[in-house]
Amino acid sequence: SQQGEEDPQALSIQEGENATMNCSYKTSINNLQWYRQNSGRGLVHLILIRSNEREKHSGRLRVTLDTSKKSSSLLITASRAADTASYFCATRPSYNTDKLIFGTGTRLQVFP
Amino acid sequence: GAGVSQSPRYKVAKRGQDVALRCDPISGHVSLFWYQQALGQGPEFLTYFQNEAQLDKSGLPSDRFFAERPEGSVSTLKIQRTQQEDSAVYLCASSPARDHTDTQYFGPGTRLTVL
Numbered sequence: 741s742q743q744g745e746e747d748p749q750a751l752s753i754q755e756g757e758n759a760t761m762n763c764s765y766k767t768s769i770n771n772l773q774w775y776r777q778n779s780g781r782g783l784v785h786l787i788l789i790r791s792n793e794r795e796k797h798s799g800r801l802r803v804t805l806d807t808s809k810k811s812s813s814l815l816i817t818a819s820r821a822a823d824t825a826s827y828f829c830a831t832r833p834s835y836n837t838d839k840l841i842f843g844t845g846t847r848l849q850v851f852p
Numbered sequence: 853g854a855g856v857s858q859s860p861r862y863k864v865a866k867r868g869q870d871v872a873l874r875c876d877p878i879s880g881h882v883s884l885f886w887y888q889q890a891l892g893q894g895p896e897f898l899t900y901f902q903n904e905a906q907l908d909k910s911g912l913p914s915d916r917f918f919a920e921r922p923e924g925s926v927s928t929l930k931i932q933r934t935q936q937e938d939s940a941v942y943l944c945a946s947s948p949a950r951d952h953t954d955t956q957y958f959g960p961g962t963r964l965t966v967l
Contacts, residue, residue, distance in 0.1 A: 782958035842894035
């Protein structure tokens with residue numbers, strides 16, 4: 741399998757706490773993206789970070805990228821019960837392809 | 853506007869049957885992708901099209917899997933002689949143009965169960 745790995749596999753927190761998920765990947769990349777998937781539904785794009793960027797913010801989301809370690813992290817601040825979902829990182833390899841290579845995902849549960 | 857739609861949403865097939873899964877991308881989107889997602893796993897790439905051209909089919913697991921997009925809009929993923937290991941959610945995604953920063957917009961998926 742080409743999939744990257746994410747940790748933790750599962751995370752349970754209380755509303756208001758921060759949630760951090762980590763992603764490691766294998767190939768050189770053009771960009772890395774994070775997606776959210778609610779149970780039984782399709783994936784929703786959250787944020788994209790290019791290979792020449794180190795950090796990006798969008799609302800309560802903060803993404804970091806370390807290409808030397810082939811790793812990324814997603815931080816969700818002040819979590820809400822509605823953030824309960826599975827989160828996947830996906831990389832766009834730097835060789836000539838448009839496909840995405842997804843990680844194994846982190847299941848986040850936020851308790852009210 | 854309308855997002856990516858897929859049909860059927862659920863499909864149960866007996867082993868050995870052929871199935872056809874349909875994807876309607878967002879109107880005007882050039883690129884269309886198919887992914888397979890096993891239970892508890894992340895999606896895995898199957899194939900993608902730019903307009904009607906199938907540019908990469910390296911992820912198709914066997915020659916029983918075939919995808920087409922004859923007019924550059926709607927796409928069909930066909931699985932012949934289904935096997936139990938084909939049970940998964942099949943996701944379709946589309947994106948506006950060939951650009952490495954383009955977001956892929958995903959449909960809700962078709963859950964295939966092979967008995």
